[in-house]
Amino acid sequence: MNEANMRNRSQWCITERSLRALAETAEWHEFTHFWESTVSSDSPITPEWVYGAEGKMSHLWFTSWDSPEAMRNDVSCNHGGGVPMSVINVLVELSGPAAAQD
Numbered sequence: 001m002n003e004a005n006m007r008n009r010s011q012w013c014i015t016e017r018s019l020r021a022l023a024e025t026a027e028w029h030e031f032t033h034f035w036e037s038t039v040s041s042d043s044p045i046t047p048e049w050v051y052g053a054e055g056k057m058s059h060l061w062f063t064s065w066d067s068p069e070a071m072r073n074d075v076s077c078n079h080g081g082g083v084p085m086s087v088i089n090v091l092v093e094l095s096g097p098a099a100a101q102d
Contacts, residue, residue: 010066010097011064011065011066011097012064012065012066012067012068012070012071012092012095012096012097013063013064013065013071013095014051014060014061014063014091014095015095016052018091018094018095019047019048019051019052020047021094022047022051022087022090022091022094023046023047025087025090025094027084027086027087027089027090028047028087028090030086031045031083031084031086031087032044032045035082039082047091050083051075051091057075060074060075068092068093068096071092071095072088072089072092075088075091075092076088
């Protein structure tokens with residue numbers, strides 16, 4: 001069973017697919033450019049490092065949300081960690097039910 005079928009398709013959830021898609025967005029590239037120029041140029045930041053199953057916010061990996069607002073609320077609780085809302089908004093969009101469908 002693939003990861004999209006393991007969770008309810010009417011819910012929002014962080015998946016490998018949504019993280020791969022996030023890595024390709026302008027919002028993510030802008031954030032990583034900022035991160036590497038001001039925080040750490042020695043360690044590239046990836047969506048998996050932040051949101052993956054073993055990432056800094058791994059406690060959200062197996063969470064499913066019933067709405068984009070609920071997901072956005074939980075994911076943005078770490079807003080002080082440096083991830084801008086523009087990236088969080090894109091992650092929520094990429095993690096929604098329509099994004100999970102093949």
